Amino acid sequence: MSVTREKILELGETLIRTKGYNAFSYQDISSELGIKNAAVHYYFPSKKNLGTSIVKTNIQRFEEMVENMESRQFDEWQQLEALVKIYIKSHREKKKCVVGSFSPDIKTLDESTQKELKKMVEMILNWLAKLLEKGRDRGVFSFADSAESKALVIFSSLVASLQLAAVLGKLDYKSYSQSILDDLKP
Amino acid sequence: MSVTREKILELGETLIRTKGYNAFSYQDISSELGIKNAAVHYYFPSKKNLGTSIVKTNIQRFEEMVENMESRQFDEWQQLEALVKIYIKSHREKKKCVVGSFSPDIKTLDESTQKELKKMVEMILNWLAKLLEKGRDRGVFSFADSAESKALVIFSSLVASLQLAAVLGKLDYKSYSQSILDDLKP
DNA sequence: GTCTATATTCCGATAGAC
C-alpha cells in the first residue's frame, strides 16, 4: 500500500480525534503533509471514503489486538488492562477515541461510515461482555449487573472520560481508570 | 426577552444536540423558523455568541433544578434520579446531552464557549460528588471509591451512553440507567 | 501520482432599506 495513503489515513484519524469529523478539512491534511488538495482526493475521492476507511482500519486494529491477546493467552485482567491502556495512552496524547469522536456526529455521517461505526461498537461491547462474564465465572471479577450492562457502563466511562478530560483540562486519568478496574475486584 | 430569540436558542440547542456544533448552520435555523439568515444574526451576531448562550442557558437551568430540589427537600436518591431522568428523556427524544455534544468539538469552540462548558462540567461534577458523599454518610449509598471518582464514572456513563445509543440505534436505556442506580444500593 | 486550475456550493457575516 502507498506510503502517502497511509500518512493520510493516520493524519486523518488524528484530526478526527482532536478536532472532530466536521471540523477538519482536506486542506488540513494536504498542508500538513506538504502535498496538494487534489492528491488527497486521489486516494480518497470523498471525505466519506476517508471517514469509512478510518473506522475500518480501527476495526481491523481491534481484531488484531484481540487475536494477539488470545495467542499470548492473556488472562481476563490482562485483557481488560490492555483496553484501559489504550485510553490512558489516548489521554496522554490529548486525543479522544475513535468511537467518542465519531459518535456525536453520527447523524451527519455517510451511511457506510455509520454502519462501520455501529459494527465497531458492537464488536467492542460483545468482546467486553464476554470477557467480564468469563472473568466472573472464574471468580476474578465481581459485579452485580448483567455482563452486557457492565460492559456498557465501563465502555461508556472510558469513552466519555476522554471528552471530559479535554474540557476540564486537567484530570488524574491514571487514578480514574484505576477506579474502574478496582470496582471489579472481588 | 424576545420570542424569536428564545426560539433560536431552543432550536439551536436541538440542532447541536442532534447534528453537532460544527454541522449545523444559521440556514438550518432560519429556514426552520421561517425567518431570514440576517434575523438570526441580529440576535446572535456570531455563531460563537449562540454557542456560548446555549451553554449559559443550560448552566442556569441546572442551577434552578438544584435550587428547586433543595427547596422541595429532595433526598439523595430523589436528586440522583432527577439527574438520570434528564438522560432518559434525552434518549427518548433522540438527543445527546449538551456536554456530550460540545465536548468532542471543544478544540474548535470559541474561548468563551470553552470556558462556560468547563464551568458547567465542574458544576455538575461537584454537585454530584457532594450528593454521593452525603448519601454515603447517611448510609443510603454504597460505593468504594472517592466520591469524586464515582461522580466522574457516573456522569461519564450517562454522557457517553447517549452517544452509543445513537450509534447502536436500539438500546434498553431504562434498564441501563437503572443498573447505574442499582450499583449504588447498599 | 501529483500537480494547476477551476467549478460549485455553502457558510458566516454585514450594509442598508423598510
Added chain:
DNA sequence: GTCTATCGGAATATAGAC
C-alpha cells in the same frame, strides 16, 4: 426587527496537464 442583497472565504470535488 426583519428584510434584500451581497461579500469574502472556505470547503468539497473534478478536469486535465505533466
